[in-house]
Amino acid sequence: MQIDDVTSYERSIAKYLRQDRLPHIWCAGCGIGPVLNCFLRAIDSAELNPDLVSVVSGIGCSGRVAGYVKLDSFHTTHGRAIPFATGLKLANPQLKTVVFSGDGDLVAIGGNHLIHAARRNIDMTVICINNFTYGMTGGQVGPTAPLDVRTATTPYGNFEPPFNLPWLLHASGASYIARWTVLHLHQLELTIVEALRRPGFSFIEVISPCPAIYGRMNKEPEGLDSLRNYIKRSVIKHGAGPRETAIDHKGPIVVGKFLDIDQPTLQDHLIGVAAKAKKPVKK
Amino acid sequence: MKLWRTPFDRNPDAEPLGYIHIDKIRCKGCGFCAEYCPREVLHMGAELNYKGYKLAAIKDESKCLACGYCELICPEFAITLILNSNANKSEEKHPV
Numbered sequence: 001m002q003i004d005d006v007t008s009y010e011r012s013i014a015k016y017l018r019q020d021r022l023p024h025i026w027c028a029g030c031g032i033g034p035v036l037n038c039f040l041r042a043i044d045s046a047e048l049n050p051d052l053v054s055v056v057s058g059i060g061c062s063g064r065v066a067g068y069v070k071l072d073s074f075h076t077t078h079g080r081a082i083p084f085a086t087g088l089k090l091a092n093p094q095l096k097t098v099v100f101s102g103d104g105d106l107v108a109i110g111g112n113h114l115i116h117a118a119r120r121n122i123d124m125t126v127i128c129i130n131n132f133t134y135g136m137t138g139g140q141v142g143p144t145a146p147l148d149v150r151t152a153t154t155p156y157g158n159f160e161p162p163f164n165l166p167w168l169l170h171a172s173g174a175s176y177i178a179r180w181t182v183l184h185l186h187q188l189e190l191t192i193v194e195a196l197r198r199p200g201f202s203f204i205e206v207i208s209p210c211p212a213i214y215g216r217m218n219k220e221p222e223g224l225d226s227l228r229n230y231i232k233r234s235v236i237k238h239g240a241g242p243r244e245t246a247i248d249h250k251g252p253i254v255v256g257k258f259l260d261i262d263q264p265t266l267q268d269h270l271i272g273v274a275a276k277a278k279k280p281v282k283k
Numbered sequence: 284m285k286l287w288r289t290p291f292d293r294n295p296d297a298e299p300l301g302y303i304h305i306d307k308i309r310c311k312g313c314g315f316c317a318e319y320c321p322r323e324v325l326h327m328g329a330e331l332n333y334k335g336y337k338l339a340a341i342k343d344e345s346k347c348l349a350c351g352y353c354e355l356i357c358p359e360f361a362i363t364l365i366l367n368s369n370a371n372k373s374e375e376k377h378p379v
């Protein structure tokens with residue numbers, strides 16, 4: 001038997017993963033691991049210089065990602081991953097800034113930062129693990145939880161209508177919007193590569209199981225139950241209009257690449273203004 | 284209905300395209316690999332690891348396509364696919 005001495009795993013992701021920290025803290029069947037795996041592969045396939053990639057996370061289970069990457073990374077306070085990444089990008093425009101965090105962190109407490117970063121079209125990639133809840137703190141209802149789902153704070157069913165994230169980001173001014181589930185891993189990897197390479201604000205939502213907290217209360221006590229549910233419910237529809245991408249309790253989950261447009265980034269506008277500012281003012 | 288068949292010219296003694304290594308310390312028994320392996324190479328065995336998680340195990344490695352999906356979907360980074368660079372050579376040896 002003659003086998004390759006370098007496995008694909010070693011070739012693509014081992015160098016970006018803090019293996020000394022494994023096994024990680026995520027529960028059995030949690031979807032964050034596969035998304036991290038895809039992200040690390042995407043960094044490799046996008047042929048980025050790892051010294052110029054920085055990963056910023058907020059607080060939450062998803063926010064732990066920053067601690068498992070062997071890249072420049074920062075675990076910020078709750079909701080503040082995007083402002084931290086904005087500062088990095090403005091100070092060093094060469095950097096590829098990636099924000100990797102959860103629905104609660106990015107859309108609830110950090111919601112204002114999210115929409116304004118999209119409006120300013122800051123060159124960064126945001127990967128949002130949407131598990132419809134605050135996993136880390138025991139499963140309170142979050143701003144993406146569909147109507148009627150049970151959570152720790154809505155034992156009779158959620159009565160607050162959720163955000164439809166692709167619509168929110170589209171309206172806010174993002175350049176690139178995509179959504180996949182934890183099963184669409186090859187598509188997710190390609191999407192992350194595309195998002196990393198393109199200038200402007202990219203938002204990738206990944207529907208992900210949280211069996212220990214959200215799943216347990218919604219008849220999906222195992223990660224596999226959620227994945228089987230995604231197979232039944234997901235519909236690939238590239239370019240779907242933002243109204244079509246709402247997720248309800250039982251209906252279809254529309255996935256795909258929804259938006260990919262070129263528009264000037266914040267940096268482009270800044271350079272334009274800086275050029276004007278240098279001209280002497282006539283009296 | 285069975286859609287898959289073994290190609291006529293596939294040497295029955297050909298080496299598998301890949302070998303799977305499962306890290307027993309990292310595996311948490313979620314079952315993703317066993318459920319989504321397209322060739323049913325993996326299954327959930329009876330063995331428990333030191334933390335009491337039921338471990339994934341190899342059922343029939345000879346069927347492995349080396350597609351790498353198990354390695355990608357494993358949330359624990361517990362699976363390594365080792366490509367067998369000899370596999371296609373042994374295929375060629377089969378008399379036409």
Ligand SMILES: Cc1ncc(C[n+]2csc(CCOP(=O)(O)OP(=O)(O)O)c2C)c(N)n1
Binds near residue numbers: 060062102129133
């Ligand atoms: C300022 C502040 N408020 C509240 C918390 C408590 N807290 C920690 S994680 C979290 C929610 C995280 O939810 P999400 O981003 O969806 O991550 P998940 O755990 O679901 O991956 C909250 C509210 C905190 N750490 N800091």
Ligand code: SF4
Binds near residue numbers: 026027031062
């Ligand atoms: S609580 Fe939920 S999101 Fe957090 S690690 Fe466990 S399964 Fe994953």
Ligand code: SF4
Binds near residue numbers: 320
């Ligand atoms: S590489 Fe593909 S065929 Fe081989 S065990 Fe993994 S999922 Fe199955």
Ligand code: SF4
Binds near residue numbers: 362
């Ligand atoms: S996917 Fe990984 S953690 Fe889950 S059963 Fe298979 S080897 Fe174990």
Ligand SMILES: [Mg+2]
Binds near residue numbers: 130131133135
């Ligand atoms: Mg969450």
